[in-house]
Amino acid sequence: xxxxxxxEDGARLLACALLCSALPAGGGATPRERPLAEVSDGAxxxxxxxxxxxxxxxxxxxxxxxxxxxVETCPVEVRAIVRGDSRDTTFTVIAWGEYSTLxxxxxxxxxxxxxxxxxxxxxxxxxxxxxxxxxRCPLKSAAARARRTATR
Numbered sequence: 001x002x003x004x005x006x007x008e009d010g011a012r013l014l015a016c017a018l019l020c021s022a023l024p025a026g027g028g029a030t031p032r033e034r035p036l037a038e039v040s041d042g043a044x045x046x047x048x049x050x051x052x053x054x055x056x057x058x059x060x061x062x063x064x065x066x067x068x069x070x071v072e073t074c075p076v077e078v079r080a081i082v083r084g085d086s087r088d089t090t091f092t093v094i095a096w097g098e099y100s101t102l103x104x105x106x107x108x109x110x111x112x113x114x115x116x117x118x119x120x121x122x123x124x125x126x127x128x129x130x131x132x133x134x135x136r137c138p139l140k141s142a143a144a145r146a147r148r149t150a151t152r
Contacts (some may be wrong), residue, residue: 074137075113
């Protein structure tokens with residue numbers, strides 16, 4: 001016994017006929033070239049916000065001189081400096097209390113005195129920054145550490 005004709009069957013047949021009529025006569029799907037519309041035309045700048053263009057002033061010539069001077073007191077102890085050929089291969093070991101960490105220039109660490117960022121690693125000192133304050137921390141030798149712990 002044949003199944004009765006349903007509306008969904010007719011919709012499927014119509015959709016199939018429309019899709020088949022869109023195929024090229026050769027039977028295979030070939031790409032059609034369609035020109036791109038409005039690609040070369042730039043969109044106009046929308047200026048309805050009412051904000052004008054503001055000139056940005058040039059940085060001051062003495063920008064390096066305006067940086068705060070380094071403070072000689074250091075909140076951490078510099079235990080070692082490992083110098084490499086470049087900034088990426090130069091490291092320092094800083095310590096506070098019973099903790100120590102290995103850092104390179106540009107990295108930072110959270111200490112009980114606040115966040116400290118390594119700004120510069122020289123042969124005999126490390127420049128640490130905390131906000132606008134700069135700390136110049138000299139490299140402590142093993143003899144200086146021994147004297148310091150002996151006086152406690």
